[in-house]
Each structure stands twice: as structure tokens, then as C-alpha cells.
Amino acid sequence: MNYWLMKSEPDVYSWDDLVRDKKTVWEGVRNYQARNNLKAMKKGDLAFFYHSNEGKAIVGIAKIVKEFYPDPTDNEWSVVDIAPEKKFKTPVTLAQIKGDKRLQDMALVRVSRLSVQPVKKEEFDMVLALSEGK
DNA sequence: GCCAACGTTGGC
DNA sequence: GCCAACGTTGGC
Numbered sequence: 001m002n003y004w005l006m007k008s009e010p011d012v013y014s015w016d017d018l019v020r021d022k023k024t025v026w027e028g029v030r031n032y033q034a035r036n037n038l039k040a041m042k043k044g045d046l047a048f049f050y051h052s053n054e055g056k057a058i059v060g061i062a063k064i065v066k067e068f069y070p071d072p073t074d075n076e077w078s079v080v081d082i083a084p085e086k087k088f089k090t091p092v093t094l095a096q097i098k099g100d101k102r103l104q105d106m107a108l109v110r111v112s113r114l115s116v117q118p119v120k121k122e123e124f125d126m127v128l129a130l131s132e133g134k
Numbered sequence: 135g136c137c138a139a140c141g142t143t144g145g146c
Numbered sequence: 147g148c149c150a151a152c153g154t155t156g157g158c
Contacts (some may be wrong), residue, residue, distance in 0.1 A: 007156090031141075052156060094157080113140060113155050135158105142153075 003119040015049050015059045020090035021064055023083035034116040039068045057091035065132050088131035
């Protein structure tokens with residue numbers, strides 16, 4: 001099982017949109033590194049859902065429900081399907097993550113521009129604990 | 135709105 | 147293959 005983090009601007013597509021839609025096609029990735037991460041995703045993997053710009057926080061966990069396939073609008077790129085898995089009781093903000101010594105190696109801190117990032121299991125567990133106020 | 139940190143493009 | 151110019155992302 002692998003863990004990921006996917007960014008979305010809530011103005012464009014928010015966690016609530018995902019909940020409303022039940023599942024969605026994660027499209028629009030136009031960065032090779034992000035695409036490689038999409039291709040490495042397996043069905044059942046979990047991904048943090050991060051709101052960039054407005055919010056700047058991880059708000060929940062999505063599940064990969066369909067592995068990568070060609071972007072219907074542009075065959076050169078890839079998409080995956082995701083569905084909501086769990087909403088965080090309290091969002092974990094970027095400021096919280098940046099303020100936690102144990103999370104300084106997260107791609108979110110180190111390669112902030114990457115829109116689809118791998119997350120280590122320890123990091124995943126720690127952020128999850130933070131969301132539960134631990 | 136500004137700017138740092140990239141990624142991409144194109145001239146040489 | 148290098149690098150300047152430009153575009154984009156995203157935090158502040």
C-alpha cells in the first residue's frame with residue numbers, strides 16, 4: 001500500500017465537490033513528475049486531499065479507485081479515478097506541518113509546487129494523528 | 135500583488 | 147548542450 005498527496009484549489013475542485021460527486025477523474029496533471037506518481041498509484045492506495053491557496057490544509061483522505069489510464073482529453077497524459085475515503089475531523093494546516101520537526105521531509109514542504117506527491121507511511125500516520133488532535 | 139522556486143522553450 | 151527568457155504554481 002502506498003500513500004500520496006494530491007493538491008487541488010478548492011475554487012476549482014474542493015473536497016466537498018468530491019463528496020458530492022462520490023468519485024472523480026483526477027485530470028489536468030501536466031507535469032512529468034506528477035504524472036509518474038499517478039502511474040505508480042495502485043487501486044486502494046490512499047491520498048491526502050490538500051487544498052491549496054484557500055485553506056492551505058489537508059482536509060481528508062481520498063482512495064484510488066481506478067489506476068491510471070490515458071487522459072480522455074489528451075492521450076499523452078494520464079488520469080486516475082479517486083473517491084472520498086475519510087474526512088478529517090480537523091484539517092491539518094500547512095503551518096502545522098511546517099511547524100512539526102518530524103514532517104520537514106514531506107514533499108509538501110520540500111517540493112511545494114509538485115501537485116501529486118508520495119507520502120511516507122510514517123508521515124501519513126503522523127498527519128492522521130494530528131487530524132485527530134493527537 | 136509580489137516573488138521564490140521551479141519547469142519549459144528556443145536561440146545559439 | 148547551455149542558458150536566458152518566459153510561464154506557472156502557490157505561499158505570503
